[in-house]
Amino acid sequence: MQVTMTVNGEAVTREIEGRLLLVHFLRDTLGLTGTHWGCDTSNCGTCVVLMDGEPVKSCTVLAAMAGGHEIRTVEGLAAGGELDPVQRGFMNCHGLQCGFCTPGMMMTARALLDRNPDPTEHEIREAISGQICRCTGYKNIVESIRWAATDAAGTRTTLEPVEAQSVGSAS
């Protein structure tokens, strides 16, 4: 079957199997591997993307179900060469250790701040309660999101281009 959706502002149309999950569509069909694939059972939340602005667990949404909808992934957070305040918060407050849960955490944070620009610590903890950080770095994740809500204004960090790493080259 054919599916058409908007991913990070761009319309994409692909031929897919009905059973294809959104997380695999994003990672394998579109090559957007920023969205991570974790527990496969809608428990861990690393696969969270925004569907029409709301966080959803993309391992439990069919790619076909996303047809006609707007999907935003972690690749769509930075805009115009500038990191999103949530990304800068995670950078400034050490909101990640191994980084596996980070894309899902940041997408949920973005959706929270879009609805509630000044959330309390409790509201942040509630919002990310469906997501697991196995490094147990929740304290810094919460601080990162608070930073994005409060300290982000006026301290924009320009996104610096990352030099391409050549796989397999001798170092």
Place this chain on the structure above:
Amino acid sequence: MQVPAPFEYERATSVDGAIGLLERLGDTAKLVAGGHSLLPMMKLRLANFEYLIDINDLHGELGYITFTADEVRIGAMTRHREIAESAELATVFPIFADAEQVIADPVVRNRGTIGGSLCQADPAEDLSAVCTTLGASCVIRGSGGERVVPMAEFHRGPYETAVGPTEMLTEVRFPIRPHAGSAYEKVERRAGDWAVAAAGAAVWLDSEPRGSRGGTDSEYDGQDVVLADARVGLAAVGPNTVEIPSISAALRGQTPSEELYARAGELAAQSCNPVTDPRGSADYKRHLADELTRRALRRAVQRATDQVRS
């Protein structure tokens, strides 16, 4: 990697269209709403269908919470988040806000629907327990028209409902009675998990309290409060969520007290039928049915009393 077995994806854009698809495709087809119960079962190959009919486009038609003087109606495609965020619903039936706080997590609640929850018919499902507690009615539509099934007849066993293969649940209705209070109490192993056991309680106070009929503020204080009716619904302690009529019989016409709650808890423990599983032993679940019934009744009465006083 968990992936469902192959199926054909269809999308319905109206209730009639969904029923038409079910009639054309027969029992090889299944409706999917939020998908957060069905898709995990399909990934584990516990459920397999030739056709999956996506009804998320029906949210416009079936996503609503409406209030009349004597009834609340919730459309089957109303999502958990919308139920949780309805201030008016929380005023009429605070049990919904209690339960929604402990159903899965906020991201899952963005997708899951009340209709999907009821049709999944999981014995530990919290909204089913709420509907059981409140004595809801389920509106089921087929090509021949609508029928209304009381909650007690809606679930026919674990994962089985009264909805026929060419029908769909469209609405859930809740009767409103005056001087009401309700509450939900759940014990889970970790945040967002299914209940080890849970109890919902709904009470309705007598509109004409005994004793001081002088219209003073103390009308509903202490001894003057009388239960016109009370209902308790339990989750995860039997093949379906279940209401306990013997508790209603024991509470009707009585003045709330710790002794009365203890009697209700005892009846809950006696009436339920839990099994030992990885979530807990049957004895422990029986203990929870007792304790959670007491807590839910205590809180429901408190809320009803506060409401009458205010």
